[in-house]
Amino acid sequence: MSAEKKSKLPWLSMALRGAKYLHAYNPGLFLVYTLSNITNGVAPYVTIFFSARIISELAGARSPERLTVWILLTVLSVALMEVLKAVLKYHKERIWDLVWMSRMKIMADKFFDMDFCLVEDGHLMGLADTVQQNEQWGARGLTTILSGYERGIRHLSGILSGIGLTFSLFAFRVPPEASAYQYLNHPIFILLIAALVMGFALLSAYIKGKAAHYWDDYAEEARLGNRVFGYFGFFGQKWERAMDIRLYRQDKIQAEWNEKDKSFMPGSSIAEQAKRGMGLYSVCATGITYVLMALIYLFVCLKARAGAFDVGYVSQYVASLTAFAAGFSGIVEEINGQKVNASFLQPFFELMDTKNIMYEGTLSTEKRSDRNYSVEFKDVSFKYPGSETWALWHVSVKCNVGEKMALVGENGSGKSTFVKLLCRLYDPTEGEILLNGIDIRKYNYAQYMDIFSVVFQDFKLLSYPLGENVAIAKTYPEDKVISALGKAGFTLDEEKFPEGLKTYLYRDFSENGVEISGGEAQKIAIARALYKDAPFLILDEPTAALDPITEAEIYSHLGEIVDDRTALFISHRLSSCRFCDEILVFDEGTLVQRGTHETLLENVSGKYHELWNAQAQYYTANG
Numbered sequence: 001m002s003a004e005k006k007s008k009l010p011w012l013s014m015a016l017r018g019a020k021y022l023h024a025y026n027p028g029l030f031l032v033y034t035l036s037n038i039t040n041g042v043a044p045y046v047t048i049f050f051s052a053r054i055i056s057e058l059a060g061a062r063s064p065e066r067l068t069v070w071i072l073l074t075v076l077s078v079a080l081m082e083v084l085k086a087v088l089k090y091h092k093e094r095i096w097d098l099v100w101m102s103r104m105k106i107m108a109d110k111f112f113d114m115d116f117c118l119v120e121d122g123h124l125m126g127l128a129d130t131v132q133q134n135e136q137w138g139a140r141g142l143t144t145i146l147s148g149y150e151r152g153i154r155h156l157s158g159i160l161s162g163i164g165l166t167f168s169l170f171a172f173r174v175p176p177e178a179s180a181y182q183y184l185n186h187p188i189f190i191l192l193i194a195a196l197v198m199g200f201a202l203l204s205a206y207i208k209g210k211a212a213h214y215w216d217d218y219a220e221e222a223r224l225g226n227r228v229f230g231y232f233g234f235f236g237q238k239w240e241r242a243m244d245i246r247l248y249r250q251d252k253i254q255a256e257w258n259e260k261d262k263s264f265m266p267g268s269s270i271a272e273q274a275k276r277g278m279g280l281y282s283v284c285a286t287g288i289t290y291v292l293m294a295l296i297y298l299f300v301c302l303k304a305r306a307g308a309f310d311v312g313y314v315s316q317y318v319a320s321l322t323a324f325a326a327g328f329s330g331i332v333e334e335i336n337g338q339k340v341n342a343s344f345l346q347p348f349f350e351l352m353d354t355k356n357i358m359y360e361g362t363l364s365t366e367k368r369s370d371r372n373y374s375v376e377f378k379d380v381s382f383k384y385p386g387s388e389t390w391a392l393w394h395v396s397v398k399c400n401v402g403e404k405m406a407l408v409g410e411n412g413s414g415k416s417t418f419v420k421l422l423c424r425l426y427d428p429t430e431g432e433i434l435l436n437g438i439d440i441r442k443y444n445y446a447q448y449m450d451i452f453s454v455v456f457q458d459f460k461l462l463s464y465p466l467g468e469n470v471a472i473a474k475t476y477p478e479d480k481v482i483s484a485l486g487k488a489g490f491t492l493d494e495e496k497f498p499e500g501l502k503t504y505l506y507r508d509f510s511e512n513g514v515e516i517s518g519g520e521a522q523k524i525a526i527a528r529a530l531y532k533d534a535p536f537l538i539l540d541e542p543t544a545a546l547d548p549i550t551e552a553e554i555y556s557h558l559g560e561i562v563d564d565r566t567a568l569f570i571s572h573r574l575s576s577c578r579f580c581d582e583i584l585v586f587d588e589g590t591l592v593q594r595g596t597h598e599t600l601l602e603n604v605s606g607k608y609h610e611l612w613n614a615q616a617q618y619y620t621a622n623g
Helices: 010-025 029-059 064-113 122-138 142-171 179-185 187-217 219-232 239-248 250-260 269-275 277-305 312-352 415-422 445-449 466-471 478-487 518-532 548-556 558-562 597-602 607-616
Strands: 375-383 390-399 404-408 430-435 452-455 536-540 566-570 582-587 590-595
Touching: 010 029, 010 064, 010 142, 010 312, 029 064, 029 142, 029 312, 064 122, 064 142, 064 312, 122 219, 122 312, 142 312, 179 187, 179 277, 187 277, 187 312, 239 250, 269 277, 277 312, 375 415, 390 415, 390 430, 390 590, 404 415, 415 536, 415 566, 452 518, 466 478, 466 518, 478 518, 518 536, 582 597, 582 607, 590 597, 590 607, 597 607
Parallel strands: 404 566, 404 582, 452 536, 536 566
Antiparallel strands: 375 390, 375 430, 582 590
16 A cells, blocks of 8 residues: 555645655755745735834834934845845746756656556556646646645745734734723734634635636546647648648648637636636635735724824734735645645556566676577467467577578568567566576566667657767767668768768757658668677568668678678568578467578468468569
8 A cells, every 4th residue: 555545644645755756856946946935925024014114114203314224224125135036036947947857857767667568558658648738738746746835835934924023913902092992902802803814714715725626627628638739739830741731631630620629718618617616716715805805904904093003014914914814825725736636646656656567687698799699489478468369379489699580471470579579578478588598587687688789660760960870879989880871771971961970860959950761761770770789680671661772782781781690580571581591480479480481482381482472473574
């Protein structure tokens, strides 16, 4: 059971836990916010105090010496407070930018550390999306903790300042000669005034809380509306959609969706509630606030009229008593706000509390200069999480050192699943995978991953300079990068890449960035795999985006490219598998054949012969 569930105040436990996350990523955050909001909270009452002294002097003796002293003290104190506010504001705004980034970094760090099988989990992806939408549409979640803390400190400063400046209001007594006002001195009357002030403040906070609850009830609809807007709102600005938008008039269906979605438009649920319950609560809360102010003015002015103090104190007491009431009401509002926010924190903490399920081994993978690594699948079967279908079924095969193997089969036959298991993106449901005779689960995961260079079919490049994309580092040996690009068949055209390896890919971060073709991107991805220089090289459809001439050129140099690595190729073009030492044929998750191109073709009833002939007909004269 989590600490939040055990606590008698789960909302407080969740708020404190969220604050720890913010502090861990932003040390000094709460110190800066505390000092800034104390200063902002106290500053008005410094001015009120000194202004009241000046008014009292003007209404009384009007001593030039005392007036000069009070004016100087007022100017100096106000100037000091303004300087403090400006300095703290600068630090507060600076650290807020970091906070905004850290919210995303907290999520990113969690996903970077998460098992791949969990990253693909639909429920967890839903949680992540919910957390993001909560933050975007209503600043709910971690942001509310910080904003609530900020306002809470300001309210607390107002309360303490109000108490300090109001104390003498009750200490000053109505003189005996004002007999008609002697009831103002009675302790019961003073307690009644205090109770009324606090009661009205509590009532106002309660009613404001009722109004705010409508926004929280609206959260699910608002999240959907935010998703729709996020998808369609910038639809026309995405250059990769420009052709389809024009050819198929996708802008029309976009307009239809926008017309259907009324989440943030007149006629929406929240707009209708603003006319009814929410609006009524807000009006009542405002009315109560004005009644409270009238009560404060009445009490202070009655005591002043009775002679308990001079007119200079009237503005001080009205402002300070109002500040006390507003601060007291505000504290209650913030507590209610944090209680409501707890429901928005739940998906965040559920995500953060998700533990990796794959066994974390500790054995080091032996660093071998001779690349003498062999991998063996022993009776491996696998089902994807939540599926009842076997993606692989009793597969046993050994990848020998320096061997070049091809994996072929129809879509969904198990080829990519085989590679995912080999790279330990998933663990087998049954059976085991061995590296040099040891179960791969016993190895340190990061070290195990280091022995693989992989180009997946849906690889991704970064909007960084070309050289950094290949080396995945800011600094790198340029000759090694150029060599890897050359082996991958990539030509560094000076006209297209005027800054050489420092030329940016795409235009996200540079106006002079280069938009590259699919074939160029694939070559860069291959170069990235070669640059890593890992013992195992895995290429999933490595030439799918290349023209036949370039494909033939790459395959003619594959011996040089692969060198002494152990290599696995996934390909739908069976002609590209002829150079391999062995071909593994998959069908419906089962390894049905294995052998060389020639031996497999000899089996006319085999799956490979069927696949070969299905493709060959498109290349024959009569096909």
